[in-house]
Amino acid sequence: MRSGEAPRQRAGYRAGYEGPVPSGGLLDLLNVSATVLDAHGRVVFWSPQAQQIFGYGAHEALGRYAARLMVDERYWEQVAELFAQVMDEGTGWAGVFPVRHKDGSTRLVEFRNVRLEGEDGAFYALGIAVDHAVLKRAERDLALTARLFAQSPIGLGIVDTGLRYLVVNPTLARINGKPVHQQVGRSVREVLTDFMDPAPIEEAMRRVLETGEPLPDQFAVAPTPADPGGRDHAWSVSYYRLEDSAGQVLGLAVELVDITEQHRASAEAAAARRRLTLIADASARIGTTLDVETTAGELAESCVPELADLAAVDLLDAVLRGSDRSWEPSGSAAVRTLALTGYGVPALSFPVGHVARYGPDHLVTQCMTTGRPALAPHVTGEELACIAPEHAVTVLSRAGAHSCLAVPLVSRGQVLGALALARSRNPVPFTDDDAVLALDLAARAAVSIDHACSYQSQRQAAENLQRSLLPQKPPYRPGVDIACRYQPASALSGIGGDWYDVIALPDDKTALVIGDVMGSGTAAATTMGQLRMATRTLAALDMDPAELLHHLDGITGDLEQQFATCIYAVYDPHRAGCRIATAGHLPPVLLPADAAPRFLDIPTGAPLGVGYLSSQTVQLRIGPGDGLLLYTDGLVETRSRSLDARLDLLLRLLAGPPRPLEETCDHLLQQLRHPDEPDDVALLMARMR
Structure with missing residues (x-):
């Protein structure tokens, strides 16, 4: 047939086909042979397949007695009986019989024998034969296939x-x-x-x-x-x-x-790997600073979008205010939202830092009261009103939030707040496994938040101490304008050493003081306060600057922090003069009204507390419009550049037309000071009128 007729040929395998259909090939596989014997047992028909089974060609078999050709003489009598049974009675015979191959070997062959009647009334015997081994192999394969298929x-x-x-x-x-x-x-x-x-x-x-x-x-x-x-x-x-x-x-x-179970196990293993990865990433991300807001933001960002589409970190307002941190379950909780992160969720209508009071039914209140996760796997828009703050319900409902979870932030057995999560884009509701993961993340973050709260509390106390020991506002002095700044160090241990002071002296004179206690922390701040008070006491005696520093040197040796640097300058507006002495401090900067700024060449001397101070008083003429800058080393010292380069930069920043003193102080701090510097800094600027 032509190729275009293939569809009809294939259709022949279904009921209703027309015409011949190609062989299926099973008979060819079995190699079924056919032989015909006359009434005397002679071969009158010999198929090609018979030659493959018995070894004899048609020209060798036709006309010969089949028994003598194919059967050992030991079986001739038995074969004759079977042949007579078929021919005389007309009954068929089937069975396995050993036959002799042309090559002399003996093989088992399965026969199906029936009697045929010709047109002339004569009888013939038709023998259908198959190699027994081939047939058994096919039967075995079929049985195995059928059994496997069925079971x-x-x-x-x-x-x-x-x-x-x-x-x-x-x-x-x-x-x-x-x-x-x-x-x-x-x-x-x-x-x-x-x-x-x-x-x-x-x-x-x-x-x-x-x-x-x-x-x-x-x-x-x-x-x-x-x-x-x-x-x-x-x-x-x-x-x-x-x-x-x-x-x-x-x-x-x-x-x-x-493969549902395997797929579920594989999915669970993949989820476990994702959770471990999330925990590892969160461990590296959370707590990089000792800042409460930053740590809260790191926790929220660690949860989105892997765990939730929206994450909020709420801390008890009492914790942030530094009051009693023990959480006593009550009807409601006042919390402050410190971080809010969303993935595919519109920005909420309230800013970070918003204080809300949640009722006892709110998820955040529930988790803080019980100390366990509070899970709402399926929520509707109406139910959001019971578990979300009033100002967030509309936005969460519009975003399609359908599942919510809250876990407490607990450190050292104290509840600090809660981590609140919601899903909108992710269609899968929160599960108990998600609650365990969120609780793990919250526990890790709670420790960092607790440390940050403690650090900020201690830092605030140290800053308050430091600032309480410094003048709050420089006093008005005749003939001179004054501006000052103090900026604490980024680290708690860096607070405390630097100070400045402006002291009123007789005859309209003004003492300008700046110093730096070596060391840091509250001990340095305490020493600074003692030296400042001692300087004020000695200044009342209207001493020469070098003599005053000599007395301070003796006082410093008896204090806990035994070394400090200091500059003491006395400006007299009536004589347009200034007397200056220094004890181991960086040189002040003179800002002439009609010239470039320059460092004053003053004998540096040894720091206070060394015991052999040899300061000298330098007389300086300074007139109206001239200025003077006193500063501590925190302004110019840095790890990345040399001190000489930083001092040159200071002079360049001061060059040009004079600016207002307050603006100049801010400009210097902005250009020279990095927020993460490990040392505090004090500035004192004066401009003569």
């Missing part, structure tokens, strides 16, 4: 080229939800359309039929009538084209394996 836990089926089921094993019948007889002869679409979309399956089958390339292990998720719960199952589906020995396409084999 396999894997769904197996065969469809024809029109995608109609030809064979369905019990497992596939159960998966498809119909008895075998209701599936055989029906199309794939008719069988599957009740519980799933069959289009992708039909497309895959047609592709395999057309290309001949198998599609093994195709992953699919679909329900099955075999599961009354209606849950989706995971399937591994394989398709193979079936062909006979002549290459004729018979149809398609389908293999369906339920």
Whole structure:
């Protein structure tokens, strides 16, 4: 036939075909032979297959007695009896009999013998023979195939080229939800359309039929009538084209394996790996600073979007205010939102730092009261009003929030606040596993937040001490304008050493003082306060600057922090002069009204507390419009650049037309000072009128 007639040829495998159909090839596989004997036992017909079984060609067998040709003489009598039975009684005989091959070997051959009657009324014997070993091998293979097909836990089926089921094993019948007889002869679409979309399956089958390339292990998720719960199952589906020995396409084999448990285990393992990764990332991300707001933000960002679409970190307002930190469960809780992070969620209408009071039914209050996660896996827009702050309900509802979770922030047995989470884009509700993960993240962050709160409390106390020991505002002095600044160090241990002072002296004179106690912390701040008071006491005696520093040197040796640097300058507006002495301090900067700024060349001397101070007083003429800058080393010393380079930069920043003193102080701090510098700094600027 021509190739265009192939569809009709394939259709012959279905009921209602017309015309001849190509052989299936099974007879060729068995190599069935046919021989015909006359009433005397002579061979009158010899098929080509007989030569393959017995070894004799037709020209060698025709006309000869079959028994003498193919059977050992020991069996001649038995063969004669069987032959007579067939010929006389007309009954058939079937069985296995040893025959002699032309090569002399003996083989077992299975026979089917029947009597035939010719047109002339004569009788003949038809013998159908198959090599016994070949037949048994085929029977074994068929039995094994049938047994496996019937008892396999894997769904197996065969469809024809029109995608109609030809064979369905019990497992596939159960998966498809119909008895075998209701599936055989029906199309794939008719069988599957009740519980799933069959289009992708039909497309895959047609592709395999057309290309001949198998599609093994195709992953699919679909329900099955075999599961009354209606849950989706995971399937591994394989398709193979079936062909006979002549290459004729018979149809398609389908293999369906339920891998739901493996898929679930794999998904759980993947989820566990993601959780471990999230915890590891959060451990590295959370607590990088001792700042409460930063730590809260790091916790919120660690949760989004891997764990939630929206994360808020709420701390008890009492904790942030530094009051009693013990959480006493009551009807409501006043919390402050320190961090808010969303993924695919519109910005909420309230800013970070907003204080809200949550009622006892709120998730945040519940988790802080019980110390355990509070989970609302499924919530509606109406229910959001019970678990979200009033100002956030509208936005959360519009974003489609459908699942909420809150876990407490607990450190050293004390509740600090809560981590609140919501899902909107992620359709999967929060589970107990998510609650455990969130609780782990919250516990890690709570320790950092607790440390940050303690640090900020101690830092605030140290700053308050430091600032209480410094003048709050420089006093008005005749003939001179004054501006001053103090900026603490970024670290708690860096607070305390630097000070400045402006002291009123008789005859309208003004003492300008700046100093730096070596060391840091509250001990340095205490020493600074003692030296400042001592300087004020000595200044009242109107001493020469060098003499005053000499007395301070003796006082410093008796203090806890035994070393300090200091500059003491006395400005007299009536004489337009200034007397200056220094004890180990960086040189002051003179800002002439009509010239470039320069450092004053003053004998530095040893720091206070060394014991052999040799300061000298320098007389300086300074007139109206001239200025003087006193500063501590925190302004110019840095680890990244040399001191000389920083001092040159200071002069460049002071060059040009004079600015207002307050503006100049801010400009210097902005350009020279980094927020993370480990040392504090003091500035004192004066401009003569």
